Amino acid sequence: MLRVAGLARRFWPVTLTIAVGISGILLAVAGAGDVVKWLFSAYSLAVAAWQGIGMVRALLRREFGLDILAVTAIVSTVVVGEYIAALLVVLMLTGGEALEAYANQRAKRELDALLSRAPQLAHLAVDGGYRDLPVSEVRVGDVLLVRPSEILPVDGILLSAETSLDESSITGESIPVEKRAGDAVLSGVVNGQAAVEIRATETAAASQYQQIVALVAHAAESKAPVVRLADRYAVPFTIFSLILGAVAWWVSGDPVRFAEVLVLATPCPLLIAAPVAFIGGMSRAARNGVIVKSGGVLEQLSAAKTVVFDKTGTLTHGTPAFSGVRAEAPFTADEVLSLVASVEQYSSHVLAASMIAAARDRGLPLYEAEDAREAATNGVIARVHGREVVVGKFAFVAEHAPDARRTEIDAGELAVYVAIGGQYAGALLASDRVRANAKSTLQRLETLGVRNSMMLTGDASETAHHVASELGITRVRAECLPADKVTEVAGITERPVIMVGDGVNDAPVLAAADVGIAMGAKGATAASESADAVILVDDISRVARAVRIGRDTVRIALQSIWLGIAISVVLMVIAAFGMIPATAGALLQELVDLATILAALRAVGGRLDRRQSAADAEQFDDSTRVIAGSRT
Numbered sequence: 001m002l003r004v005a006g007l008a009r010r011f012w013p014v015t016l017t018i019a020v021g022i023s024g025i026l027l028a029v030a031g032a033g034d035v036v037k038w039l040f041s042a043y044s045l046a047v048a049a050w051q052g053i054g055m056v057r058a059l060l061r062r063e064f065g066l067d068i069l070a071v072t073a074i075v076s077t078v079v080v081g082e083y084i085a086a087l088l089v090v091l092m093l094t095g096g097e098a099l100e101a102y103a104n105q106r107a108k109r110e111l112d113a114l115l116s117r118a119p120q121l122a123h124l125a126v127d128g129g130y131r132d133l134p135v136s137e138v139r140v141g142d143v144l145l146v147r148p149s150e151i152l153p154v155d156g157i158l159l160s161a162e163t164s165l166d167e168s169s170i171t172g173e174s175i176p177v178e179k180r181a182g183d184a185v186l187s188g189v190v191n192g193q194a195a196v197e198i199r200a201t202e203t204a205a206a207s208q209y210q211q212i213v214a215l216v217a218h219a220a221e222s223k224a225p226v227v228r229l230a231d232r233y234a235v236p237f238t239i240f241s242l243i244l245g246a247v248a249w250w251v252s253g254d255p256v257r258f259a260e261v262l263v264l265a266t267p268c269p270l271l272i273a274a275p276v277a278f279i280g281g282m283s284r285a286a287r288n289g290v291i292v293k294s295g296g297v298l299e300q301l302s303a304a305k306t307v308v309f310d311k312t313g314t315l316t317h318g319t320p321a322f323s324g325v326r327a328e329a330p331f332t333a334d335e336v337l338s339l340v341a342s343v344e345q346y347s348s349h350v351l352a353a354s355m356i357a358a359a360r361d362r363g364l365p366l367y368e369a370e371d372a373r374e375a376a377t378n379g380v381i382a383r384v385h386g387r388e389v390v391v392g393k394f395a396f397v398a399e400h401a402p403d404a405r406r407t408e409i410d411a412g413e414l415a416v417y418v419a420i421g422g423q424y425a426g427a428l429l430a431s432d433r434v435r436a437n438a439k440s441t442l443q444r445l446e447t448l449g450v451r452n453s454m455m456l457t458g459d460a461s462e463t464a465h466h467v468a469s470e471l472g473i474t475r476v477r478a479e480c481l482p483a484d485k486v487t488e489v490a491g492i493t494e495r496p497v498i499m500v501g502d503g504v505n506d507a508p509v510l511a512a513a514d515v516g517i518a519m520g521a522k523g524a525t526a527a528s529e530s531a532d533a534v535i536l537v538d539d540i541s542r543v544a545r546a547v548r549i550g551r552d553t554v555r556i557a558l559q560s561i562w563l564g565i566a567i568s569v570v571l572m573v574i575a576a577f578g579m580i581p582a583t584a585g586a587l588l589q590e591l592v593d594l595a596t597i598l599a600a601l602r603a604v605g606g607r608l609d610r611r612q613s614a615a616d617a618e619q620f621d622d623s624t625r626v627i628a629g630s631r632t
Helices: 002-010 012-029 034-059 065-079 082-109 108-114 208-221 226-252 255-262 267-286 295-301 311-315 333-344 352-361 396-397 437-448 461-471 483-491 504-512 525-530 540-574 580-605 607-629
Strands: 121-126 129-133 141-147 156-158 164-165 175-178 194-200 290-292 304-309 321-327 371-375 381-383 386-393 413-420 423-431 452-456 475-477 499-500 514-521 533-535
Touching: 002 156, 002 499, 002 533, 012 034, 012 082, 012 413, 034 082, 034 423, 065 082, 065 226, 065 255, 082 580, 141 208, 226 255, 255 540, 255 580, 267 290, 267 540, 267 580, 290 295, 290 540, 295 514, 295 540, 304 311, 304 483, 311 452, 311 461, 321 333, 321 352, 333 352, 333 381, 333 386, 333 413, 333 423, 386 396, 396 413, 413 461, 437 540, 452 461, 452 483, 475 483, 483 504, 499 504, 499 540, 504 514, 504 525, 533 540, 540 580
Parallel strands: 304 452, 304 499, 452 475, 499 514, 514 533
Antiparallel strands: 121 129, 121 141, 141 194, 156 194, 164 175, 290 533, 321 423, 371 381, 381 386, 386 413, 413 423
16 A cells, blocks of 8 residues: 555656546536536646646757657647547656656566665674674675575685585576685675675675676666667657648548547657667666666667677686796706796786796796896896896897797697897797687677677787687787777777777777677676676676677667557558547557557567577587587
């Protein structure tokens, strides 16, 4: 009862219209039919005037709306004495907001679910017990209790022996994941049937789920540019409706025909169907592990012609591991590895840890450098035992060792070059495996109309071209700085352009692309903030899925619009011959609105996802067999 009262207050124009209608019925029963006519007519004209003022203000802002049809329909029905039809048109007009709210609520289920699940409390371990505190007060290093079936409040490390976690809210995968002591755990996932302790590694604001919530909140508040989509049809639909009504009046000589046509031309299909479809598409994307920040992104995705990928962490797993040394005489492999590992102690490069670990595994000594400096994006220079050791890209090393030469590498490998005392000492090899579904993702993108692909990377040219050739990418730009990537994307003529990246250095180019997609599963916050869409799982195939969702959403929005227009036009033509009375026409138009909105809600896409998941699995299996066959 309270909920009904709340809805009545929220949608007071609808409540008032219904109240006027009930009053009219009671007056008619009491024999006051003339009063009913004046009541309905006066109220309808008051609403028309209210709508007309808003319409004039919009026109002064040079915004053409569809309100002119509704206002004209109300006025014309009152003028010709069809006051019941006038009230029904008013009910449809005022009820549009309530109908849209209902449809949006259905369409936003996944977005709302993510927001409502955000944990509010954490159980802090204190003096042999636990104390509840707001999640916002958790600090790094705090030990927290997570009870059975509770949501993990912050990112952390599992302290208990083991647990099973439901990560479906983050990854979209329903199968529980087993975790053991020492494993990293993410906020937002649901604990299993055993209470466990975790140590917080991030505050709530910096944790994975809170970042997702922030993205979802932004997406939920955004307004899709579907007004443009509807406005493409608004002017011709309005002109057609007015002309048809005028012709019917002129041919028949009966002004009632004009009103009968106009009540069937009310614009709810255009005003509601497209926004509902786009909100449904955003919700569907969230269910598939992709947060789309606005409906306009879906529109761009649907029309994309080119996709550009970063390499490391995007097309590859991003965790290259040391695989061998190719030393040049007079240097030995152990000597080169020992000196390189010593130098890499002063580097922040992703390979540094694996080289240091490889040296330690072989029992090689690590030396302190007399001085060391890192050249951003190029390598490291250090002095060890009086000799200059240079480690990094080929061009960088060649500046210090003129005799340097490139080494041959296989697909998925990269080479780090070394100069010792101004002499070329060889190269260290590392492998960064290409994602198993990268090739099938590119194939799916091509079938979806994204036929141009490109790879931009800061890695060496040999590595980049090896990976590109394995995946079928024909356009490659290697050894790029962030500014180079922006320039390359700006120069692409086949637009819209999708850019997919994962690191902080990708943030500028993600912002510069028509659609920037961040692989945000590993917490690439800067990239996520710059992107238009964020993939919440470490799965590149979601890029193709996002494009598919964009195409489906725009298709369903257009289908819904055309469905509403087509039915309305057919009914208007019939009404032009005097075969649909104004009151019946107004009731029929309510059914048209309902059918249009139900059609738009298909964008939520449960059935579409099930069909697509089956197709993805089949294509992935085929692609895996092809790759496996090429390596045997």
